[in-house]
Amino acid sequence: MNFFERQLEVRRASARLVWLFALAVALIVAFVDLAVWVAFRLGHRPTGVAVRVLVAAGLLTVLVIGLTSWIRTLLLRRGGGGKVAVALGGVVVPPDTAAPGLRRLRNVVEEIAIASGMPVPQLYVLPHEPGINAFAAGWTPGNAAIVVTGGALARLNRDELQGVVAHEFSHIVNGDMRLNIRLMGVLTGIVGLAVLGRMLLSGRGSRRQAGPLVLPALVAVAAGYTGVLIGRLIKAGVSRQREFLADASAVQFTRQTAGLAGALKKIGGLPAGSRLHAAKAEDVSHMLFGEGRKSLSLFATHPPLERRIQLLDPAFDVRELDQLGTRWAALPPSGTDEDRALGLAGRAAPVAVPASVAAPPATVVASIGNPASGSFGHAGGLLRGIPEDVQAQARRAETVVPLVLGLLLSAQPHTRTAQYRLLAARLGAPLADAVWREGERLRALDPALRLPLTELAFPALSGRPAQELHAVQAVLYEVVRLDGNVDTFEYCLSTLLARDLHEAVHHRPPWPVRRIALPQAAPAITALFAVVAAAGHREQAAAAAAFRAGLSRVVLVATVPFQPPAQAWQALDGVWPVLDGLAGPDKALVVEGLTTVIGNDGVVGVAESELLRTVCGMLHCPLPPLMTVAVSHQPLPPRA
Template sequence: MNFFERQRQVRRLSTRLVLLFVLAVVGIVVVVNLAAVFAFNATSGNPPQLAGFVALVTVATVVAIGLAALVRTLTLRGGGGKVARELGGVPVPADTTDPELRRLRNVVEEMALASGVPVPEVYLLPEETAINAFAAGWSPSDAAVAVTRGALQRLNRDELQGVIAHEFAHVVNGDMRLNIRLMGLLFGILFLTVIGRGMARVGLLGGGRQRSNNNSGGGINPLMLVGLALLVAGYVGVLAGRLIQASVSRQREYLADASAVQYTRQTRGIAGALKKIGGLTDGSELKSPKRDEVGHMLFGEAARASWFATHPPLADRIRALEPSFDPAELQRLSQQWAAAPPSGRQEDVALGLAPPAPGQPAPPVSGRPALPEHDARVRVAPTEVLGRVAAPTETAYTHAAAILDRIPDPLLDRARNRDAAVPLLLGLLLSAEPEIRQHQYAALADRHGRDLADAALREADDLAGLHPTLRLPLAELTFPALRARPGPELESLMAAVFTLIHADGAIDVSEYCLSRLLLAELQEALRPDSRWRTDRRSLTDARSAAAFLLATLAQVGHADRAAAEQAFQAGIATLLPGTTLPYAPPENGVLALETAWPVLDGLRPGDKERLVAATVAVISHDGMMTVPEIELLRTICGLLHCPLPPMAGHGIG
């Protein structure tokens, strides 16, 4: 199952979620109506009056549930960080020097680079001693990954890597958006218990006063009866919510486990983490009162196993990774760790995974691929690229670690620094052509101040010799530091990026696409999109936009018009078999794509798959791709939300 098939599966799960939610609401409405009819003796009226009463109660119930779900969803528009903070999470600074937190951030950064997605915010749940983690957000650009203190202390680096890889699988597979919507819907279902509890309390107090003022007594206060009915309906909602959580999340956990193994190419990490959950007293159980609300998005069960468990049985998950696993091993590990709980850092030392002591040189790392030469040419087929989208392999992961090793430390420090990240990012986006750079500098100085323009220019000079495969990863590493800046400053940064794109219209396609990708990611991080449905357009709707993209790529990749037209037609044949479109590159070059990206990004998964294949067909018309062309392809895939791992050695990913 490739990325695009997983996207289609998520869409089907979204449809199932809506249907289950509707069924739950119908059940709740029936319970509330029965109670209301009985409490207010509505059956004594004529049929039209009864029908009107039932309609009124139904509308009131549905509106209450809908408004509660909507309000809760809107409160989660802050993205994954909002969810993490609600559970008591504290941000892990990008430039932290704490050894345990630095290890966590390094693992997250490596996994992000290997996956081809922006580096997410990282949170620690300091009060949680169990082993657990989750990823949350509306999109990779506003994602957050949170781990518990127990996970940080008990897991060695391989195990922590396995857990983070599992969470990144949820990020790239599109599970996060589904999970965060489920939080909103569940809140709407459970909201009736809050109303019911309040109405029952008011009804009970009112009934007591009525009896004290009327010695003849009285019947049950209708308000209290309706309140009790709402409580019952709310618990029906609780039951339905658990069923929905289990239905949506169980198979996704198996898939995320398998993806984590694919990312790291070893089972001992994630299997070891699961064994520690089963063998330690705290397991994966959280203390937070909100644990049930987020249970479906956690690495392990938030509470003790129940009939409506959100995750598959622990032994089954381990056995899927290690077929020879004997569940009796968990009992043995439990006895072993009862006296001496495991320490992740001590295990790192024993396994040779610990970093060198302060002041000591790092040992040479073997097995990490070298960066390709600037003029290297790679034979790449469209099918190979499609198989790599959102599917990083061990080679991609080790290459991501090599990328971090090869970025100079001063650049890494500035990328992780809240204040230095802005001029560094703008310096990355300045054109290598002196004339275009001067236009960009003048526009930046005019609209955003000479100090910022000078700082960006200095950074651009320092970045002049940076290998092309390091530019996009370095830009992505700035994101955690940028997200820490206030909203108005991010708005100003987006305006500055936009200024660079439109400085004189002569920016080349690679620089334009990198600028546009980072601008889109900044926009998504600042204004997460919580719309229920996306990816609705067909290729028929997007034909003009797709032709613009393919024609632009053909034009910039071939000096000869005849060769460019051949490349364009090869892309059209892949995108729309049997169709012939005229080769007409836009007069204003890459800026013609400004209106195309929203249309192309909205394509259905199957159509987007064909577009990516067509893009590869144009760029690699001669069967070969250069390093800049592969980086351009990665950037375009990022704009289409089809994350492509970095190039490694002699191929992709």
């Protein structure tokens, strides 16, 4: 199952959730009406009166459930994954942490993010949870958070931790994360009647006031707990299959099963298992890596642990868990000790081998949301190519803005001076000075490392105040287009950065989301292919041939004349809202066609590679860095 098929399955799951919610509301309304019928003896009342009372009770029930679900979903959406993490006692992992366990976690997360073409999420730890567990929360990848328990950090070796984190990344990539947030909002509404009933009972005051309130309160509590049972059934039905899929996706991410299987075995063999003690653990039970609370199999949010292990390790014998439990009772496992014994401590990833051969279009499409074999090694090589002090700046909130804007300063002295003046006028002279210093130094950075550096910087950047982010977003395009001569990298970085910042602040794309059929998108596809063909081929004939080859791949008329827009980059700004509205299979065709355009001459340069990744990013199709370009590890000049 590829990325687009997984996205389609999530949409189907969302549709099922809507129907299940409607069914749950209908059952609760029926229960309330039945209780009202009996309590108020409506069978002895006139038919008109009975009908009005039942309709009023039903409407009030629907209003309470619907309003509660809507408010809860809105709050979760605005708060992002960090709000869910903090509610469970999560503590943010400092970007410059020196603690070995936290540093290892951050390294693993950053490698997986860069290898999968995703922004680096916020990181949280539940330090007082001894069980092995984790979850991803958020509305979009731009406000996602990955949360890991202290038990996972202490007990898992690096490969096992990588498997768990890859499992959570798959929830982000596949769209499960948004589905889980919706599920939290829906379930809050379903159980809201129980909360309302308890409030009425606890606040009813004196005995004289109790009469009018006790009966409605008891009905609300009874209906609410009926909703609790229904809600748990919904959680179980929606989440179980998603966990199987996330396990399979994690194996695709890491290209090995031993790490994920080892983590599951430790859950089964250690007394703490995957249990969470936080009071609100039930709210996120469907989001967790492992079962957070013991429950009946009917209400279990996860498949049986033994079954998950057997799918990863067919030779696994259930009795192995008892043997591991006996051994670990005397000496619990230590992840860092295992790292040293297995040679995983401080492991350096290999650097990508220089190559210039274009990947087949089908291979590129298959790699969307599925990092290829060697992607993690390549991501490690990219990270090691970025000087440590630059990485430290990218992770710190106080230095990240000058760093990112410094990447956009022109190499031409007169343009760079004009950019400085613009920044000083818009953002202040002190910040403009800092941007100037960073721009001077970062000109020596390998172009292949610039987009990975912005992905690394995203958590610190998105954590800045919303007012500052609006100011940065507003000035991005002006800085890049000040001289009217925009190069490919400047366009890619500014476009992706502006989109990510918008989604981090507003939790939605910068354009209205609407479905577009492939024939309707033909003008946008033609413009995109023409711009990319002209940017990647010096000869007019070669560019025209690449353009026609790409159109043929998308099953569009290849006789469309090759006419690149006069204002190439401005033309692309109008392409994104159209192409992002295509269905998954149509997006796959566009990516195949674009890959054909870029690779028609058999060579993919850094600029073309980053342009392809930018297009995929704007279409919300995360593409891993292409391993077709050598990475320079030359040191940068010392900071002034």
